[in-house]
Amino acid sequence: QVQLVESGGGLVQAGGSLQLSCAASERTSGSYALGWFRQAQGKEREVVAVIRWMSGVIYYADSVEGRFTISRDDAKNTGYLQMNSLKFEDTGTYYCAISRIPFGFPRTLRAYEIWGQGTTVTVSP
Numbered sequence: 001q002v003q004l005v006e007s008g009g010g011l012v013q014a015g016g017s018l019q020l021s022c023a024a025s026e027r028t029s030g031s032y033a034l035g036w037f038r039q040a041q042g043k044e045r046e047v048v049a050v051i052r053w054m055s056g057v058i059y060y061a062d063s064v065e066g067r068f069t070i071s072r073d074d075a076k077n078t079g080y081l082q083m084n085s086l087k088f089e090d091t092g093t094y095y096c097a098i099s100r101i102p103f104g105f106p107r108t109l110r111a112y113e114i115w116g117q118g119t120t121v122t123v124s125p
Contacts, residue, residue: 002028002114004096009119016123017084022096022116024077028053031102034072034079035112038121040092048094049081050105059105064090086123093118 008020022034033052039045049070050059058070069082079096097112106112 002026002098004098004114004116006094006096006116006119009094009121011122011124012086013124014086014088016086017082018086018121020081020083020094020096020119020121022079022081024079024098027077028098030100033099033101033104033106034070035097035099035106036070036079036081037095037097037109038090038092039095039118040089043092045095045109047107050099050107051079052105059107083121086121088123088125091121091123093120 003025005023012018031054033050035050036048037045038048048061048064049068051070051072067085072079095118096116098114099106099112101111
């Protein structure tokens, strides 16, 4: 089974930037979506952005639209989340996940079958 490993989290001041990476242990066949989620302490995990791996079509949550950019490098089996103009409320653990639903932008946790272990982002005010 494919395994996902996130990296790139850390501590950053408000207004700063971070780039998260999500490396897959092997190529995933078929039509699937890569999603980035985050979970703040005491809150539910929420979707941040989703990319259809083959087409590159993208969805963003309203809270990150215009500040975050999701992308993927097929040759490296790696997805990315570039986060700019970070805010204190962006603090949380960020997870990448794969959904094998072959169309649309899955936004619920149950739609995703494979999850990484998470990487922590802390934005200081």
